[in-house]
Amino acid sequence: MKTAVFTNIREIGLQECETPVVKKNKVLVRIDACAICTWEERVYTGVNKVEFPFIGGHEIAGKVVAMGDEINKTEWKIGDKVVVGVTLPCRNCYYCKTGNEQSCEYFNHSAHLDGLPYKGMGGLSEYLLVSPDCIFKYDNISPVEACIVEPLSCVIHSVETADIQLGDTVLIIGAGIMGLLHTILCQRRGATVIVSDVNEERLKIAKSMGAKYVINPQKEKLDEKVREITNGIKAQAIFDTTPIPAVVADTFKCISNVGKIVLYSSIHPAEPVLFDPNWVHSKSIQILGTANSNDRDFMRAAKMVSEGVIDMKPFISEVYSFGNIKEAFESAVKADKFRVIVTF
Template structure:
């Protein structure tokens, strides 16, 4: 089978690797599509440090082609599934209480069964996976289904914020994660404001239902948000950007008792000045959220399958595996939402 392997910064090689054997308690997933997440983009550019060789890819959709005898029953050969949430250890306190997303031993470099190198493994034609970590999807393309993982993380974020009907919500950043926050917050009855310096993305945000959009380069964000929120400020702010220096200003437009969700990873992770007496007096909360758990994944797959959340606007371009370096170059150097690698475009024969 073919696998894309990181050997260094901006050195990504498609090579032949052995087809993994399937243990009796596992299933074999034929990967059909894998979206290129920001996490893998940072591996490609060297911002995220990993040990080489490394196999990336975790936004995965595919088809089951072999079922281990102990895993038979619930799943059948030919089932269309998405795969995720296998990076938690499963044994620590947080895993045991259903909070896998905050696992003490969460490991992006865990070696997947049957693969020759460490990493999440989605940029490989086949993966051996545990039945507990697959979720069925229907009615949509594998490209759309591969965006289940990012939606599951956003679903966890929106539920952590406890968005309610009539809340004023500010989404900072109109990339794919910001746009998914917009859609989910709107489904929960919020009045959503989206801030981004990219006019094309603001136009799409309006089309997707944003009540207001703000270009913070051309407009005063504080002034606009106060005008749109009865001078209260946003009751919930989702910062989906990696820029920590925005946080002090955002606290100025967060309402009393409001919540700021730090959704993105921060690169570089530099300290910023915050007035703690302000937090004390306003009752504001700053909350981190990362990853997702099985409950989030199950529901995200349903939301996409049933058309409740439409992810088609976020599929910017599809590449075959042989053009993986071009796919990454476009992902890191353009305003793309998601670039997707499709393994089926050049799959010469089914090796199973």
């Protein structure tokens, strides 16, 4: 099979390797589409440090083409269309055993998965050998839509971490794919959504996806506008979907008493952010982190997309064939798109 391998910063190319042989307790998936996440973009540009050679790709849709003898043949069949996820948790530690696979003690993007020649998540390969625990059925949509179920699953986890309630006012900072998915889910949970971004075109998209208000912080003072919109109460929940350290400090000015600040994105560079602990204490502020998703999140995300509850087509910016993997990454790292997707 062919596999796309990172060999250095801004160097990626196809290599031939052995197709994984199905094992008794594993499923072989032929990959149809894999989206390029910001995480892989940062590997490509050298922001995320990995040991080369490395195989990226974790937003994956494909078909089951072989199954081991121990696989439940009632539940799984050759030809099942599946999204692949939750492949990196150990599934044995305290956190995994309590339903928090997304926070696995041994979560490792650079694990060496079974059947791959190098470390990495492996989605940028023609085939992937996985446990049936890590596949989730989908239907009614194309593989290029299905492969971005993974980001939706992460946003489901984020929105539920904040426990958004009917009537809440929610501020979402950043109108990339993650900010817009937060917008859709929070609006459907009955919240009034405010979206902040410096890109006017993306603010228009946010409005079309359910944002009641939009703010360009280059043109208006964010905290003053939030106070104005909420009659001085400010936002009950804020999702920071940007990697910018200074934006974290901005959230402190926009959060209401007993409000929740969710740090959804990883921060680059990871600089300390100062805050007043007495303010957190006296106003009952919650500062929350969220990353990744678990089986429950994935199952519901696949169901929502399959049934058309969430339309993923607006987030497909470009589609490249596997042979043009280098061009796909060069386009993705321009940061002017939602998802660039590679098809096999």
